[in-house]
Amino acid sequence: MPYFDAASSLPPHPVARQALLAAFDDGWADPSRLHREGRRARMLLDAARETAAEAVGCRPDELTFTSSGTRALHTGMAGALAGRARAGRHLLVSAVEHSAVLHAAEAHRAAGGTVAEIGVDRGGLVAPADVAAALAAGPAAALVCVQSANHEVGTRQPVADIAEIGRAAGVPLLVDAAQSLPWGPVAGAWSLLAASAHKWGGPGGVGLLAVRKGVRFAPASPVDERESGRAPGFENIPAVVAAAASLRAFRAEAGAEAARLAALVDRIRERVPRLVPDVEVVGEAAHRLPHVVTFSCLHVDGEALLHALDRAGFAVSSGSSCTSSTLTPSHVLRAMGVLSEGNVRVSLPPGTTEEDVERFLAVLPEAVAGVRAQLTPPTVTGGAGRAGGAAEPAGTGTFTVDSLGKRCPVPVIELAGAIGRVAVGGVVTVLADDAAARLDIPAWCTMRGQEYLGESPHGDGPGTAYRVRRLV
Amino acid sequence: MPYFDAASSLPPHPVARQALLAAFDDGWADPSRLHREGRRARMLLDAARETAAEAVGCRPDELTFTSSGTRALHTGMAGALAGRARAGRHLLVSAVEHSAVLHAAEAHRAAGGTVAEIGVDRGGLVAPADVAAALAAGPAAALVCVQSANHEVGTRQPVADIAEIGRAAGVPLLVDAAQSLPWGPVAGAWSLLAASAHKWGGPGGVGLLAVRKGVRFAPASPVDERESGRAPGFENIPAVVAAAASLRAFRAEAGAEAARLAALVDRIRERVPRLVPDVEVVGEAAHRLPHVVTFSCLHVDGEALLHALDRAGFAVSSGSSCTSSTLTPSHVLRAMGVLSEGNVRVSLPPGTTEEDVERFLAVLPEAVAGVRAQLTPPTVTGGAGRAGGAAEPAGTGTFTVDSLGKRCPVPVIELAGAIGRVAVGGVVTVLADDAAARLDIPAWCTMRGQEYLGESPHGDGPGTAYRVRRLV
Numbered sequence: 001m002p003y004f005d006a007a008s009s010l011p012p013h014p015v016a017r018q019a020l021l022a023a024f025d026d027g028w029a030d031p032s033r034l035h036r037e038g039r040r041a042r043m044l045l046d047a048a049r050e051t052a053a054e055a056v057g058c059r060p061d062e063l064t065f066t067s068s069g070t071r072a073l074h075t076g077m078a079g080a081l082a083g084r085a086r087a088g089r090h091l092l093v094s095a096v097e098h099s100a101v102l103h104a105a106e107a108h109r110a111a112g113g114t115v116a117e118i119g120v121d122r123g124g125l126v127a128p129a130d131v132a133a134a135l136a137a138g139p140a141a142a143l144v145c146v147q148s149a150n151h152e153v154g155t156r157q158p159v160a161d162i163a164e165i166g167r168a169a170g171v172p173l174l175v176d177a178a179q180s181l182p183w184g185p186v187a188g189a190w191s192l193l194a195a196s197a198h199k200w201g202g203p204g205g206v207g208l209l210a211v212r213k214g215v216r217f218a219p220a221s222p223v224d225e226r227e228s229g230r231a232p233g234f235e236n237i238p239a240v241v242a243a244a245a246s247l248r249a250f251r252a253e254a255g256a257e258a259a260r261l262a263a264l265v266d267r268i269r270e271r272v273p274r275l276v277p278d279v280e281v282v283g284e285a286a287h288r289l290p291h292v293v294t295f296s297c298l299h300v301d302g303e304a305l306l307h308a309l310d311r312a313g314f315a316v317s318s319g320s321s322c323t324s325s326t327l328t329p330s331h332v333l334r335a336m337g338v339l340s341e342g343n344v345r346v347s348l349p350p351g352t353t354e355e356d357v358e359r360f361l362a363v364l365p366e367a368v369a370g371v372r373a374q375l376t377p378p379t380v381t382g383g384a385g386r387a388g389g390a391a392e393p394a395g396t397g398t399f400t401v402d403s404l405g406k407r408c409p410v411p412v413i414e415l416a417g418a419i420g421r422v423a424v425g426g427v428v429t430v431l432a433d434d435a436a437a438r439l440d441i442p443a444w445c446t447m448r449g450q451e452y453l454g455e456s457p458h459g460d461g462p463g464t465a466y467r468v469r470r471l472v
Numbered sequence: 473m474p475y476f477d478a479a480s481s482l483p484p485h486p487v488a489r490q491a492l493l494a495a496f497d498d499g500w501a502d503p504s505r506l507h508r509e510g511r512r513a514r515m516l517l518d519a520a521r522e523t524a525a526e527a528v529g530c531r532p533d534e535l536t537f538t539s540s541g542t543r544a545l546h547t548g549m550a551g552a553l554a555g556r557a558r559a560g561r562h563l564l565v566s567a568v569e570h571s572a573v574l575h576a577a578e579a580h581r582a583a584g585g586t587v588a589e590i591g592v593d594r595g596g597l598v599a600p601a602d603v604a605a606a607l608a609a610g611p612a613a614a615l616v617c618v619q620s621a622n623h624e625v626g627t628r629q630p631v632a633d634i635a636e637i638g639r640a641a642g643v644p645l646l647v648d649a650a651q652s653l654p655w656g657p658v659a660g661a662w663s664l665l666a667a668s669a670h671k672w673g674g675p676g677g678v679g680l681l682a683v684r685k686g687v688r689f690a691p692a693s694p695v696d697e698r699e700s701g702r703a704p705g706f707e708n709i710p711a712v713v714a715a716a717a718s719l720r721a722f723r724a725e726a727g728a729e730a731a732r733l734a735a736l737v738d739r740i741r742e743r744v745p746r747l748v749p750d751v752e753v754v755g756e757a758a759h760r761l762p763h764v765v766t767f768s769c770l771h772v773d774g775e776a777l778l779h780a781l782d783r784a785g786f787a788v789s790s791g792s793s794c795t796s797s798t799l800t801p802s803h804v805l806r807a808m809g810v811l812s813e814g815n816v817r818v819s820l821p822p823g824t825t826e827e828d829v830e831r832f833l834a835v836l837p838e839a840v841a842g843v844r845a846q847l848t849p850p851t852v853t854g855g856a857g858r859a860g861g862a863a864e865p866a867g868t869g870t871f872t873v874d875s876l877g878k879r880c881p882v883p884v885i886e887l888a889g890a891i892g893r894v895a896v897g898g899v900v901t902v903l904a905d906d907a908a909a910r911l912d913i914p915a916w917c918t919m920r921g922q923e924y925l926g927e928s929p930h931g932d933g934p935g936t937a938y939r940v941r942r943l944v
Binding site: 010310317 | 473475477480481482483484489492493496497500501502505506507508509510539540541542543546572575576578579582583668670675676677679693694695696704705706707708709710711775778779782787788789
């Protein structure tokens with residue numbers, strides 16, 4: 001049963017299993033103890049640090065093992081921000097960072113700091129010029145955070161160029177390398193780097209935090225003597241050994257696998273829009289991870305599609321609102337301004353075969369069609385009569401759709417059903433309170449060649465009024 | 473080769489190894505995903521939580537898996553203190569808590585809170601009446617932290633009584649149960665509890681934090697959706713499964729092993745003072761962990777003794793100053809007011825045989841004698857002449873020993889050599905700048921029946937002047 005959710009977590013690499021077992025017997029003692037068991041544990045820890053540092057491209061004494069990639073990000077950001085508090089309390093983050101970065105940014109704001117988000121283009125790309133502009137606009141920045149590659153759409157960011165801009169401005173760059181580190185070191189003069197072992201088939205419970213020598217860094221309180229004060233608690237040496245060994249093993253195969261998987265992803269990127277009507281492939285076509293492809297399907301509930309694919313034997317992920325416990329659409333897709341409904345992320349693990357991909361392409365159209373068929377057909381409950389804005393030409397008609405209380409993708413489905421109720425030039429207003437509508441109604445307009453006029457509060461009522469002019 | 477450092481970390485339990493391997497293949501996916509791999513991981517996590525909760529004696533939804541016992545303590549204290557910030561910002565901790573608790577207390581103080589330490593008796597015991605008095609003395613307390621048993625000397629604390637006092641005062645009790653949880657649940661109405669899996673032969677990287685329903689708790693920032701917001705980062709499910717399974721397995725054998733090990737510890741407690749001259753066994757004889765015994769040896773360097781025992785095949789631990797990177801003596805021994813020099817902690821793992829213990833008792837006297845022989849014989853560099861305090865009787869003599877720049881146990885050895893230079897009633901002053909002297913000179917006086925007169929700054933010079941009146 002093909003597992004196509006590699007960007008979420010990889011099955012363990014055989015080397016991880018072997019290394020874990022070996023180190024489980026030899027690496028259980030406290031490495032800070034002076035007895036032989038402690039010294040043996042310390043030697044395993046030191047060797048793992050050397051192996052991992054080589055793969056990261058840093059010195060062993062620049063590398064800390066944390067308990068997760070999230071912890072590495074939280075610790076790295078807090079330490080760099082605290083270390084540079086005198087230089088400034090302004091933090092720059094790209095709008096498509098992992099939620100761990102955005103949550104740490106939120107904590108920084110709550111503690112009195114300021115945060116600015118750097119936007120992306122429709123492919124999810126951060127423009128180095130935008131980083132330079134944000135740095136120039138001030139206030140004095142303490143830190144810039146940009147991921148090496150996006151976790152939802154696979155877009156690779158120009159972190160070497162951004163690091164250079166940061167270096168010129170004297171501002172360190174923290175790179176979340178969770179998605180790209182398995183495939184190769186991150187180029188450029190970054191200052192801090194974070195990663196997570198279960199993304200390369202290492203065990204859970206291990207993150208990496210690299211802090212280059214010379215970068216100001218103030219470890220967080222409470223203090224702890226382990227891992228240079230950067231990761232409190234007893235070191236998890238068997239897992240750390242397995243993480244380092246499996247990173248090296250993954251890298252040994254990465255070049256050939258990257259080429260092979262990139263070709264399979266190209267095939268999916270090309271074929272899906274031909275196989276499934278009303279699909280948008282999102283994310284950069286050129287600057288991307290080898291193994292990730294993401295697309296959104298109009299008029300589809302993402303969670304329902306995910307379940308349909310799971311039943312058909314394919315494990316994928318979704319950035320659609322409906323799969324998230326927060327019921328808000330993916331901040332990544334929102335920042336890109338692309339459709340979020342019916343969103344599917346396919347991320348191929350090493351070893352994925354051509355046959356697996358062909359079978360996926362074979363079952364996808366039916367899965368999408370099945371989900372679309374289950375959705376309630378458009379029930380247009382509004383009527384002509386509410387006056388449109390003054391700017392709209394008279395005589396072409398207005399129509400209001402009441403989608404209040406309905407979850408995505410129903411508002412867009414109802415809009416699609418209602419657009420025919422006005423003549424070309426006429427305006428349809430959709431009343432909706434699902435947060436995804438803010439993203440999906442404009443995206444629908446782009447896909448369908450209609451004009452999105454904007455949103456306004458819904459008078460005294462709940463929700464928001466979205467206005468669309470019929471052009472075709 | 474006997475490993476007698478169980479209180480530091482236990483070799484993995486066979487059940488931990490089996491469970492880890494099984495869950496390594498099935499528990500690697502993200503448990504928050506909807507596909508079958510994610511659901512399988514979620515089921516393993518849920519089952520582990522039920523098993524661990526049963527062993528702790530709490531509801532599964534009260535239990536969080538953290539990345540270490542240290543993290544559990546940091547998170548538990550921060551969450552309880554933040555949750556009760558309106559009730560007060562005063563924290564009570566026993567003076568013999570694990571450094572993780574004291575570090576978190578330090579962080580609380582640095583953030584504007586107040587902290588009071590509750591002292592212990594010479595056996596290391598916290599008196600419930602002292603907790604009640606500290607609560608009554610105010611300011612309004614937000615939290616009390618008392619360990620279930622001490623990690624250095626094995627003394628069990630009356631946490632049920634203390635919890636009752638806390639309950640009556642409306643103040644929650646956090647129990648660091650790292651050392652005792654393997655042996656049984658912690659009785660009483662505690663509010664929060666922390667523990668660490670590698671103390672019972674579980675894997676590294678797993679701590680437990682229990683927070684009883686109804687206890688006010690504010691998760692720390694940055695937020696994260698995993699583990700009820702109390703442990704950010706990807707769940708380490710294989711390790712969590714192994715931790716829960718090995719806790720249950722350890723408990724199944726705990727009753728019989730506790731009785732057996734307690735008898736072996738009794739043997740060590742009884743025999744060591746007869747086998748080795750000038751030894752003080754420290755810690756409660758009655759209220760104690762079954763497997764821990766600690767003693768201090770006069771005129772012995774703890775690190776040297778540890779190495780000597782290691783060469784003789786025994787891995788033990790030491791709370792002596794010289795084994796610590798901070799070069800300060802154990803805060804536990806200091807709080808108890810007992811000798812810190814030549815300190816050895818023996819903590820027996822399950823399965824320790826009578827023969828192992830007899831062999832240890834056979835090699836110990838020679839190891840201590842060897843270390844004592846290596847130490848420089850007392851070189852008394854001072855001379856009579858410095859005037860003693862006015863309170864000292866005239867004609868009995870004074871003598872000053874200059875031990876500045878010399879590390880423990882040299883100042884005490886020099887004191888022992890100098891005491892004969894004054895008549896009974898005379899006073900020896902020791903000038904020393906090693907922090908352990910503050911603990912070990914009074915302890916030496918108690919052991920030798922001499923009178924400790926107190927300390928004062930050493931005029932304009934460095935270090936401290938400790939004064940001792942010869943009585944015998």
